[in-house]
Amino acid sequence: MERGSRSLAAQGAVVVTGASAGVGRATALAFARRGARVALVARGTEGLEAARREAEAAGAPRAIAVPADTADAAAVFAAADRAAAELGGIGTWVNCAMATVFAPVEAMVPEEFRRVTEVTYLGYVHGTLAALRHMRPRDAGTIVQVGSALAYRAIPLQSAYCAAKFAIRGFTDSLRCGLRHGGSRIRLTMVQLPAVNTPQFDWARSHMPRRAQPVPPIHQPEPVAERIVQAALSAPRELWVGRASVQAILGTMVAPGLLDRLLARRGYDGQMTAEPEPPGQPDNLMAPLPGDHGTHGRFDARARDRVGAVDPAWLRGAAGLALGLLLPLAWRGLSPPEHPWPRQPRH
Numbered sequence: 001m002e003r004g005s006r007s008l009a010a011q012g013a014v015v016v017t018g019a020s021a022g023v024g025r026a027t028a029l030a031f032a033r034r035g036a037r038v039a040l041v042a043r044g045t046e047g048l049e050a051a052r053r054e055a056e057a058a059g060a061p062r063a064i065a066v067p068a069d070t071a072d073a074a075a076v077f078a079a080a081d082r083a084a085a086e087l088g089g090i091g092t093w094v095n096c097a098m099a100t101v102f103a104p105v106e107a108m109v110p111e112e113f114r115r116v117t118e119v120t121y122l123g124y125v126h127g128t129l130a131a132l133r134h135m136r137p138r139d140a141g142t143i144v145q146v147g148s149a150l151a152y153r154a155i156p157l158q159s160a161y162c163a164a165k166f167a168i169r170g171f172t173d174s175l176r177c178g179l180r181h182g183g184s185r186i187r188l189t190m191v192q193l194p195a196v197n198t199p200q201f202d203w204a205r206s207h208m209p210r211r212a213q214p215v216p217p218i219h220q221p222e223p224v225a226e227r228i229v230q231a232a233l234s235a236p237r238e239l240w241v242g243r244a245s246v247q248a249i250l251g252t253m254v255a256p257g258l259l260d261r262l263l264a265r266r267g268y269d270g271q272m273t274a275e276p277e278p279p280g281q282p283d284n285l286m287a288p289l290p291g292d293h294g295t296h297g298r299f300d301a302r303a304r305d306r307v308g309a310v311d312p313a314w315l316r317g318a319a320g321l322a323l324g325l326l327l328p329l330a331w332r333g334l335s336p337p338e339h340p341w342p343r344q345p346r347h
Contacts, residue, residue, distance in 0.1 A: 012091030020047030022198030070123030194242030
């Protein structure tokens with residue numbers, strides 16, 4: 001058992017939303033390999049059941065599949081109650097369910113914005129509230145919000161998804177302040193992800209003429225899931241995964257207008273392959289697609305098997321140190337000379 005795994009198993013079960021496919025499924029399996037009891041929450045029952053079997057085969061002492069739409073608050077609360085009752089309490093809750101639409105803003109209808117918001121933002125709110133209800137009596141537990149570099153740097157063609165990720169970050173920061181105000185020992189962390197090779201790009205609704213793709217560089221779900229587990233174990237305020245995420249976040253802090261212009265030129269083609277979008281392609285926005293869609297998308301040949309991560313606290317510390325060293329020098333350079341003009345003789 002790996003370092004941190006013993007304490008993880010002792011803290012209670014791990015609940016992962018969006019666990020039937022993609023990053024959520026890879027994350028549930030990563031926890032299972034560490035011997036955690038896992039509850040897998042998602043809409044698609046076939047994918048959930050397959051993921052449950054994989055989790056038990058990977059080493060989970062117990063894994064349960066709990067079908068629920070995270071946009072339905074009552075269903076999420078019921079899923080949490082079941083996970084706690086059957087698995088001996090909840091120690092870690094990972095919010096990972098998402099939905100998106102690839103389209104210019106003017107090509108979308110209000111119902112699409114509403115649905116993406118209900119799943120990708122309110123689904124996290126519902127999951128967080130459900131987790132807190134079980135963690136507060138013990139004053140212990142860890143909540144992991146799986147975010148994206150798009151929580152800082154919005155891109156074209158995914159306005160609803162970007163807005164939801166921004167909202168998650170605001171919600172999480174507000175909650176963190178509230179937990180500290182109350183002296184709570186519940187831990188809260190957010191993981192900002194890069195582009196990942198998941199089935200999302202095969203089942204997301206699209207109004208574009210060509211098939212959707214992640215913005216390169218693309219990473220496999222398994223190394224990304226390992227970083228999510230890392231965040232659950234160490235609970236930094238945030239963890240930025242992948243060099244592209246760090247560049248996008250820092251770039252938008254330093255030169256947002258430049259990135260606006262860059263994305264205006266490259267952000268459309270960068271999210272589409274050369275293949276035409278099949279007419280009448282089914283999507284999972286309103287309801288899950290049948291079948292087990294697995295963890296990977298169709299970009300295995302281009303996806304990377306390793307990914308680094310940065311705790312931005314280190315970057316802030318380095319920036320603070322650099323400012324501390326440079327500001328005195330800059331101040332001396334800006335200070336006027338002691339006698340900037342000749343003194344007038346006294347009469």
